[in-house]
Amino acid sequence: MKLFVHNFMSSRFLKNVTVGYPLELTVKQFVEKDIEFDRENTIVMLDKIQYEALLVAAAAINQSDRIPAEKPSKWDELSDDQLRQFHHLLMNIDVIDGELVCPETKTVFPIKDGIPNMLKVDAEK
Amino acid sequence: MYFNEEKNKAIGMRFEGGKLAKKVHKSVEQLKRHDPDVQVSSEPTRFLLVSNSSILCGVSLEELEAIFLPLDKSAEFIVYPNKRSYSFVQCSSVETAVEVRNELHGLIPLALKSSHQPFIISYVKNLPDAKKCETYRPADLGIFEDYISTDFEKELADMLASHPSVKSLKHRAVVHFGHVFDYSTNSASEWKEAEPIPPIIETLIDRLICDKYITERPDQITANVYERGHGIPSHYDTHSAFEDPIVSLSLLSDVVMEFKDGANSARIAPVLLKARSLCLIRGESRYRWKHGIVNRKYDVDPRTNRVVPRQTRVSLTLRKIRRKPCECQWKEFCDWDREGEMSVPSNENLALKLENSYVSDVYENIASHFDETRHSSWKAVKEFINSIPRGSVMYDVGCGNGKYLIPKDGLLKIGCDMCQGLCEIASRKDCSVARCDALFLPFRDESADAAISIAVLHHIATFERRKRMISEMLRVVKRGSKICLTVWSMDQSQSEYSKMRENKDDIVQENNIVDTVNRLKVHDGKDFEQQDVLVPWTIDKKSETFLRYYHVFREGEAEILIGSVENCELVSVEKEQGNYIIIAKKM
Numbered sequence: 001m002k003l004f005v006h007n008f009m010s011s012r013f014l015k016n017v018t019v020g021y022p023l024e025l026t027v028k029q030f031v032e033k034d035i036e037f038d039r040e041n042t043i044v045m046l047d048k049i050q051y052e053a054l055l056v057a058a059a060a061i062n063q064s065d066r067i068p069a070e071k072p073s074k075w076d077e078l079s080d081d082q083l084r085q086f087h088h089l090l091m092n093i094d095v096i097d098g099e100l101v102c103p104e105t106k107t108v109f110p111i112k113d114g115i116p117n118m119l120k121v122d123a124e125k
Numbered sequence: 126m127y128f129n130e131e132k133n134k135a136i137g138m139r140f141e142g143g144k145l146a147k148k149v150h151k152s153v154e155q156l157k158r159h160d161p162d163v164q165v166s167s168e169p170t171r172f173l174l175v176s177n178s179s180i181l182c183g184v185s186l187e188e189l190e191a192i193f194l195p196l197d198k199s200a201e202f203i204v205y206p207n208k209r210s211y212s213f214v215q216c217s218s219v220e221t222a223v224e225v226r227n228e229l230h231g232l233i234p235l236a237l238k239s240s241h242q243p244f245i246i247s248y249v250k251n252l253p254d255a256k257k258c259e260t261y262r263p264a265d266l267g268i269f270e271d272y273i274s275t276d277f278e279k280e281l282a283d284m285l286a287s288h289p290s291v292k293s294l295k296h297r298a299v300v301h302f303g304h305v306f307d308y309s310t311n312s313a314s315e316w317k318e319a320e321p322i323p324p325i326i327e328t329l330i331d332r333l334i335c336d337k338y339i340t341e342r343p344d345q346i347t348a349n350v351y352e353r354g355h356g357i358p359s360h361y362d363t364h365s366a367f368e369d370p371i372v373s374l375s376l377l378s379d380v381v382m383e384f385k386d387g388a389n390s391a392r393i394a395p396v397l398l399k400a401r402s403l404c405l406i407r408g409e410s411r412y413r414w415k416h417g418i419v420n421r422k423y424d425v426d427p428r429t430n431r432v433v434p435r436q437t438r439v440s441l442t443l444r445k446i447r448r449k450p451c452e453c454q455w456k457e458f459c460d461w462d463r464e465g466e467m468s469v470p471s472n473e474n475l476a477l478k479l480e481n482s483y484v485s486d487v488y489e490n491i492a493s494h495f496d497e498t499r500h501s502s503w504k505a506v507k508e509f510i511n512s513i514p515r516g517s518v519m520y521d522v523g524c525g526n527g528k529y530l531i532p533k534d535g536l537l538k539i540g541c542d543m544c545q546g547l548c549e550i551a552s553r554k555d556c557s558v559a560r561c562d563a564l565f566l567p568f569r570d571e572s573a574d575a576a577i578s579i580a581v582l583h584h585i586a587t588f589e590r591r592k593r594m595i596s597e598m599l600r601v602v603k604r605g606s607k608i609c610l611t612v613w614s615m616d617q618s619q620s621e622y623s624k625m626r627e628n629k630d631d632i633v634q635e636n637n638i639v640d641t642v643n644r645l646k647v648h649d650g651k652d653f654e655q656q657d658v659l660v661p662w663t664i665d666k667k668s669e670t671f672l673r674y675y676h677v678f679r680e681g682e683a684e685i686l687i688g689s690v691e692n693c694e695l696v697s698v699e700k701e702q703g704n705y706i707i708i709a710k711k712m
Binding site for chain 1: 516545560572
């Protein structure tokens, strides 16, 4: 599971959960890939993401220092090097083994072989 | 069949010299390819290889008989229903074979009706080996040749033939013993007794029990007299009417019985029932396969391809009346709803149970085969995806093997599927996927710019649940965003799928004692007969069949469904090859 996916996931579908976001993330194993950087694509993607969730994801792999603690005001004013850091976190980090946890109910969703299991029935077992 | 007006040759014309030699060469080459065990002979033999004489060439057996029998009245034919352009003719002697060949070699015989190709004839030393085993035979079917002696056969046949109550039935004469078989319900009532079972049949029953072929004494015996040319339509012996097995004894003539897979009517297993053989139709062959006998005067032995003329045949069928409803393991093919398990689900729990057994479990089993076969994309879906601005976020609900996630189209795509096997396959192709239920999407509210769901909605078993799936897709997209869903249409007349199924039965004959409207039915023909069906997925290599649940959509149904969802506006419903492509917008 790439970290950008985490940015879109929520446990809102569970009963009695109102927001379910961002999901807590525990990473037991991840790999770093080398996806080609494209300045424009990165900016388009950053427009779509929630900064608070990205900070949660960066912290989960101990790489918070790659990005500023506050959301930059304008993405296109960032240098290529700064954007590369975002690109690296969102696209290159692939979580192989870990857990996603609902912030409200603490329901655990395992990530195995890079695939988060968000099945409601499994979660409610 | 190749046909060229300009090359049209006159019937009765004969090829000679170099042209003929060329054709002989070609004919022998074909023989080598299909039947390498057959040796061509330079000396005359009794066996003739006759090219351009097969059904594939438009030559019927009747035409072969009309051409060869006047020259050799005891000629026998070895024919192939497909794959070969030639037949073999076995003559009564080498001398007649020489005469036959002199007469017909290179000739376009006058008796040919549609073919205009000359018969090319070579001597061969031998005929093809009989197939060691038939390609397929339904599981559990028992055939025991020479089960009774010729004396016993004669005794039985004489008793039946002289029976005063042999009544004429459309194609056959029939007598019942023990209990009457009711042809309107295809069952027998305990209360409608026929005349007692004759002692000679009781003797046969004793032997069947002694041989452990049956455990209980049959109480409904049917004797059928089939005149040459007559058969019986393909049918199941009604599950709830009779116990397992159905015992059938053949007398006086060989016949080929065709078994048809109830999950795939193109899968036909011809089985030779020789005179005096016992046939036990039990287990899978009884509950899942239909059986019948084609109306014709000859059969082709499935092992040797030899044409065998039929004689008058008597069959004795021994059945035991079932006193309570059938509980076979082939419940999808059964004649009642199995206490709701096989009914069209009327509530949430039954729907979930059905989707689990006939959708989720099946996809886990067929995931890799599914991946090998799913590659083409729907035109309307491609157009929908192309219309989404670059950089948008798109969810693919029920992404399968990831075929819509793979293309690099400038979209940020996340797929999800309930099937673990398919999630793994898509993930290995570098797609971003999560495993989830389409009714409970693991995405935050209004987080995507578009969503697609290809061939998923028709696996959801109630209207309420289909509505919820659409609501859930709308929850995760932004206001004003569009979603695209595809479902199977009940009308498959324009689809590739129907072309694939052209060799299947048009009309499925069913003789059920229970009303089938609320029952799920296995789909085995071209047209959907009802909306809630179990559709077979066959893995040919393993000859495994899985049944998937579908709710196929009627004309106008997509409009009603979308109309019932809050904050949802229908954009379009298009029909593409037996599918509805539905586009809707979040208000």
